[in-house]
Amino acid sequence: MATMSMAMLAGSAVMQLTVIWGSCVFFGNYDISDSSTSSALENNKKPFSLTGYGVRTDDATRYTARIMILSMIPFLILQLAKLINSSSGIRVVILISLLVTLVFLFLYCFYQVFQPWIQERRLAYVLRNFVKNNLVASLLTAAGEPDESRIREVFHEIDQNKDASISDAELRAFLLGIKLEEAGLRNEDFVEKVMEDFDASGNAQIDETEFHRGISKWLYEANHPDNNQYDERPKLFSRSAQSEEQQSLLAKKAKQQSQTAQNSWFNYFKAAFLLIIGTAVMSLLAQPLIQTINEFSSAVNIPSFIISYVIIPVAMSYRETLGAIKSARLKTKQAISLTFSEIYNAVFMNNMMGLAMFLLLVYIRDLSWDVSAEILVVLIICTLMGLLTSCSTKFPIWTAIIAYLMYPISLGLLYVLTEVLGWS
Structure with a gap:
């Protein structure tokens, strides 16, 4: 059971950093032979090459990759168990790794409360996809201009009391019929983002002019993402002086945030509570889930590590894979x-949450488990990709080939460790 659980964790992390990452580079490639960030439409005149075409990212993406590398520390600690022969010594190593994992999870969540740039980037990602997939087609004319009559209709649909302005309560009521969760958006996050971007006067009301201006801005940014003014560096690392306009915008944002501070803290406690409940539920369901997978593997005569390392990660991440590829096909620096x-971020949370639940089960139930081959595979692949992505913002298309090759190499390494060397 322990080996199967770790194979599922390893399969998900490795697939995201090899197949999905490589697909984003492959489908999002454009000419990167110079420092220009122009779109692919302008660069298609140049001949294709493995070094001249690829993708570029901003500095904040490198910082996110460095945070991902930190998730490898508990995996590295677990490798010490291979040097220990006693069962009590292995339990000590497991306990230390579990404590380090829990500390990292706490620090990661705590850091985002006071430096929420990671959350803001994720919100920007899902919001841009939502606007692109749901609003562009319905609110733009055939000529690609904002459809003023349709935007006006939407405004009056939201303005239920007909006072020529939209409140946050009316916006929440309007969103009840829209399945934002399927797009990865929470209603509260969406409402706060709309009020922040649309409410230019700062009076917690959106009039028709502000609504039209805000919607038009969203539509323009969705179709011209590289023309956006986008802060590439997280505030913690930013050293540049702020202009008066930036200071004014920050003051307005601080005012709006103070109005929702109480709700924000409630959301933090709610998220922590749901995280604890979810962890407990997963711990209870882990054993029957693994037993079901083993039974299925025996019934269809497929090796269990193929089920847990390949089939289940594909089934669980196919939707995210399609979304990532669709986003990458915009062929812009911001989209990539x-x-x-x-x-x-997904790899970090997968590693920390998966490893925490796994080690918790192993330690509490005193399961018989030797340090598995999957631990080493995750450590190698995540470290290599983490170092590559944290040291550069330019990825030629040949890096996608390497990423693709890493997936079958990881399968081969897993086979050698388990079948040839006899690792568990």
């Missing part, structure tokens, strides 16, 4: 940056 940041 946000997509890669989403992948790195």
Whole structure:
């Protein structure tokens, strides 16, 4: 059971950093032979080459990759168990790794409360996809201009009390019939983002002019993502002086945030509570889930590590894979940056949450488990890709080939460690 659980964790992390990452580079490639960030339409005149075509990312994406590398520390600690022969010594190593994992999870969540740039980038990613997939087609004319009559209709649909302005309560009521969760958006996050971007006067009301201006801005940014003014560096690392306009915008944002501070803290506690409940539920369901997978593997006569390492990760991540590829096909620096940041954040949370639940089960139930081959595979692949992505913002298309090759190499390494060397 322990080996199967770790294979599922390893399969998900490795697939995201090899197949999905490489697909984003392959489908999002454009000419990167110079420092220009122009679109692919302008660069198609130049001949294709493995070094001249690829993708670029911003600095904040490198910082996200460095955070992902930190998730390898508990995996590295677990390798010490291979040097220990006693079962009590192995339990000590497992306990230390579990404590380090839990500390990293806490620090990661705590850091985002006071430096929420990671959350903001994720919100920008899912919001841009939502606007592109749901609003562009319905609110633009055939000529690609904002459809003023349709935008006006939407405004009056939201303005239920007909006072020529939209409140946050009316916006929430309007969103009840829209399945934002399927796009990865929470209603509260969407409402706060709309009020922040649309409410130019700062009076917690959106009039028709502000609504039209805000919607038009969203539509323009969705179709011209590289023309956006986008902060590439997280505030923690930013050293540049702020202009008066930036200071004014920050003051307005601070005012709006103060109005929702109470709700924000409630959301933090709610998220922590749901995280604890989810962890407990997964811990209870882990054993029957693994037993079901083993039974299925025996019934269809497929090796269990193929089920857990390949089939289940594909089934669980196919939707995210299609979304990442669709985003990368915009062939812009911002689209690639946000997509890669989403992948790195997903790998970090997959590693930390998966490893925490796994080690918790092993330690509490005193399961018989030797340090598995999957631990080493995750450590190698995530470290190599983490170093590559944290040291550069330019990825030629040959890096996608290497990423693709890493997936079958990881399968081969896993086979050698388990079948040839006899690792568990």
